[in-house]
Amino acid sequence: MPPTAVYSCEGPSRHHREKGCGHHPAVLGDLHDTSQKRETRNMTIDDDVRAVSSTGYERISKSEREQFQEQGWLLIPNALESTMQKRLVRAVDKVYQEEANAGGLRADKSLHLLGFFARDPMFAELLDYPSTFRYVWSLLGWNIYSHHNHIDVNPPITEPVAPFWNWHQDGYRQNSDIDAAVRPMLSLKVCFVLSDLGKGSGATQIIPGSHLNNELAGRPAKPGDPVITPPGAVSIEAKAGDAFIFDRRLWHSRSVNVSSVTRKLVFVGYTHRWIRPLDEERYHPDPHWQRILTPVQQQLLGNGPDHANFWGVRQDGWIDNDIPLRAELRARGLLDGSEPYLR
Numbered sequence: 001m002p003p004t005a006v007y008s009c010e011g012p013s014r015h016h017r018e019k020g021c022g023h024h025p026a027v028l029g030d031l032h033d034t035s036q037k038r039e040t041r042n043m044t045i046d047d048d049v050r051a052v053s054s055t056g057y058e059r060i061s062k063s064e065r066e067q068f069q070e071q072g073w074l075l076i077p078n079a080l081e082s083t084m085q086k087r088l089v090r091a092v093d094k095v096y097q098e099e100a101n102a103g104g105l106r107a108d109k110s111l112h113l114l115g116f117f118a119r120d121p122m123f124a125e126l127l128d129y130p131s132t133f134r135y136v137w138s139l140l141g142w143n144i145y146s147h148h149n150h151i152d153v154n155p156p157i158t159e160p161v162a163p164f165w166n167w168h169q170d171g172y173r174q175n176s177d178i179d180a181a182v183r184p185m186l187s188l189k190v191c192f193v194l195s196d197l198g199k200g201s202g203a204t205q206i207i208p209g210s211h212l213n214n215e216l217a218g219r220p221a222k223p224g225d226p227v228i229t230p231p232g233a234v235s236i237e238a239k240a241g242d243a244f245i246f247d248r249r250l251w252h253s254r255s256v257n258v259s260s261v262t263r264k265l266v267f268v269g270y271t272h273r274w275i276r277p278l279d280e281e282r283y284h285p286d287p288h289w290q291r292i293l294t295p296v297q298q299q300l301l302g303n304g305p306d307h308a309n310f311w312g313v314r315q316d317g318w319i320d321n322d323i324p325l326r327a328e329l330r331a332r333g334l335l336d337g338s339e340p341y342l343r
Contacts, residue, residue, distance in 0.1 A: 056130035057332050060138040068139060072211035072250035075236070079131040079243035080192060089194050091120040092264055096153050111153040115279030116266075117146075117301065121289050126268050127300040132190045135245050136270050140188060141341025142326040143312040145302045147187065148269035148278035154202050154257045161256050163227035165220055167205075170248035170269070172278075175214070182212050187248040187271035193238045194264035202257030203235040204244075204265075211249035270300075273310040277302060295324035 068074050080088065096111055098104075098119075105111055117123045127133075127146060137144065148170075169175050174186055197203040207230055210216065218230045235255065236244055246252065248269075257263045269278075290298070304310050304323075314320045321327060329335050329342070336342040 054130035054134060056128055056133040057328065057334060058134050059334065060135055064135075065138070068135075068245070068247070071208040073206060073208065073236075073244060073246035074135065075238060076132060076135070076243040076245065077239070078241055079129075080241045082241065084125070084129075085194065085241045087122055088126075088192065088266065089264065091122055092151055092153065092194060092266065095119050095151060108157065109155050111151060113151045114149070116149060116151050118289075121292070123266075124293055124297055124301070126190075126192065126266065127297050128294070129192075132192075132243050132245065136188070136190065137325060137329065137342075139245075140185075140270055140272070141339070142329050142335075143273050143310075143323065143341075144270050144325065145273050145300050146268055147271045147275060147302075148189075150267050150279075152254075152263070152265045152267065154254075154263040156257050156259055156262065165218075165227050166253040167216055167219070167230060167251055168253070169211075169251055174248075181214075183214060183249060185211070185247050185249060186275065187269055188245060189248065189267050189269045190243055190245045192266040192268070193242045193244070194240055194266065195261050196240050197236060197238045197263070198259070199235070199237075200257070201259040201261060202255055202263040203237060204252055205233050205235050205255050206246070206250055206252045207232045208234065208250075210251040211247040213251070216251050273299075273302075273304065273312070296328055299324045 064074060095113065095116065096105075099111055099113060100109075104113070113119075117127075170189065171186060175183065178184070191204070195201070207216075210232070216230060218228050220227055230251070233253075238244060293301070306315065308315050308317075309320055309323065312320060312323065312326075319326075321330060326335070334342070
């Protein structure tokens, strides 16, 4: 990707002595083999058990960690409990209508809304939603927050669309300013799936394992050059209520929705607290709403008492054990010296 290229997850964007120191997760085969995927989903979970039994503070398994590190993503079937899924759909539909009324939709009636948390109090529940949050802190650590999040609503496209190149890594200048053979992850995203993603439904396309590659061949050099599908590209097929989590470096692209169903996805990004936020603060939450949030949720929304706190230390340079997520993991015996970011 050229240094000047700027992309968001959905296309061109508008808008740790403790002194501070310094393929499908369950489907081992073709992602498009529906029968194999359904069988594996039944092996992996028991209906809504995963969603309702998790506290959000269970360690992920060694195999899950290895798959994420090797493939750059994981599918979390039945991540959303059915009631939560319905509430989330209602909230997204309400925001979509508000944006439509305010003229905030794109020409094709799609919505790519950044920084949505204050639009409805229930959105904050996604920050540490049990079935997905265990993956977030297990892979990123405790000194984290949500720096970038967006709602995407894509109605079916009825007119032909010319092929386009939208393959990218998240991170913007992180992909240009960091000079390394393999750049660090730095952030990840959780996507909550609110509509079935199948063939032609605008499913997110990925290249498993590509997070270890700084470059991707095939980008058209100039307008009019043929647009190709990069080798190894697959579509994430998922059911409404599923979620998937991916390394920001994973090369991915949105596809066109030519189905009869409106594509609805909610993305929540997480990064280290010493990295600045990406989304603008367009909304100012009611202080009463802020008070109902847990300390961990407040941290995940970017709160902290001073600059040193965002670096995981107190003003004297020693580790700050009162940072909410660190305190929670410490109380549960989940800090792990074998993982630097969980020390």
